[in-house]
Amino acid sequence: MPKFKPVKQYRISEEIVEQLKQSILLGEFKAGDKLPSERELSEQFHVSRAAVREALRSLEISGFITTRQGATGGAFVTDLTFQNLSNAFLDLFLANKISIPEIYQVRVFFEPEVARLAAKNVTPEYAERLKQALEAESDPIKSLSEDVDKKTAVHFILAEMSGNHFYESLVKSLMGLTKKIVEEVNPDPHVMHPAGMHRPIVEAVLSGDPEKAAKAMEEHAIEFGKNLIKIEKAYREKKSFQMS
């Protein structure tokens, strides 16, 4: 007896998601391209617009498209970024599946490796960017969000320098997560991120000494982690206060 697959196995919206995703991954639609309008898609797939819209919501959440309203609007293909990864981590954190001490443990282990790799890939361009990022840390604080961005810029550049997109994604995800928590708790920026905090790291990396860079980063990660754990405590207390 041959095995037959059910004719209808998936939701229509899922079928549409798969087809559109494949088209995007195969490069038939490239980043920036506009997908056909909802009406056109519903005609091409011979389905209702509601089904198309459900599919577009899924693709949006997965990070494949963004939509804009209006005459020149529509669904536009986006360059897939680490953002979804970051969101997934954030959800796991919010659901208490991952704790700050655990993240701290991971960071203390792998950020020195990132610094180590970065020290092996110093170029004049990267050196310039690192110096500028370091100087920008002393800029007057306009908003907390902007300040956090400036104080994490060095980590981003080092991650890029590591030459490994995986490390880059990981760093960006963890920085994004940290930013969310910091913004929620809103601590004193000067205590959380003293200016020039990353100077020893940058100097070690620019000296081209991988082990020195790793060591400097490790010390920074340990120090910063202590602050972060304090902040998480405040965060949890704030949350439980809001709930009661």
Place this chain on the structure above:
Amino acid sequence: MPKFKPVKQYRISEEIVEQLKQSILLGEFKAGDKLPSERELSEQFHVSRAAVREALRSLEISGFITTRQGATGGAFVTDLTFQNLSNAFLDLFLANKISIPEIYQVRVFFEPEVARLAAKNVTPEYAERLKQALEAESDPIKSLSEDVDKKTAVHFILAEMSGNHFYESLVKSLMGLTKKIVEEVNPDPHVMHPAGMHRPIVEAVLSGDPEKAAKAMEEHAIEFGKNLIKIEKAYREKKSFQMS
């Protein structure tokens, strides 16, 4: 001039997603609970069913709920897992944003650390599970999928033993990604995963020597990585063949 926020900022479905997500995260709906039916939700929110359904699609993709059809069906809250993380990595891989050699580099670095931590947390229960997983590797192969599961079981247990959910998520995600690729290429299982491949690791971990465990894992990761890179090559070739 005071700054006013636009009254209507988000899509209705987004608003619903946020509210439901908050409810779930606050524990008002727990894993296994059934959300109100689509009709009830649309009445409670005073919106159309289509809007509710778009919200449910988003929550589904994010891993918060699953839906079943029928009289006892509905949207059920799920325990948030690493699955979304895994999917995010898979998408990034499929979109050529992360390569196998990059993943390989990261694994060779952090899997030894996982083994190191595991060696510090050996209990009789874990020891038993590791031994059983090792024996199961020699079972006759029924299906590729099942075989891959058996050959990765040791990694999963070690990740659990590390006591760090972040490492656990990372390991599970990467194993899931590896499995997808392996299944796609369908190589000879005996070549890819010789039985007993993980014996030195298990022995080192059970001896309780962290550095020995890390060393054994490193050697395994390096060896396995070579296979994986070959497999990726085959995968890419297969894909480009399918496209032409």
Place this chain on the structure above:
DNA sequence: AACTATTTGTTCGTATGTATG
């Protein structure tokens, strides 16, 4: 085995909001 109730899945028609030219 047939019927019924409940719930998701899907469609269509219509109306409204939004941005461009």
Place this chain on the structure above:
DNA sequence: GCATACATACGAACAAATAGT
């Protein structure tokens, strides 16, 4: 100001799945 081309949203209806009677 107005037409146009989009996304956004609603409501009513029917189809399909799934359990209980």
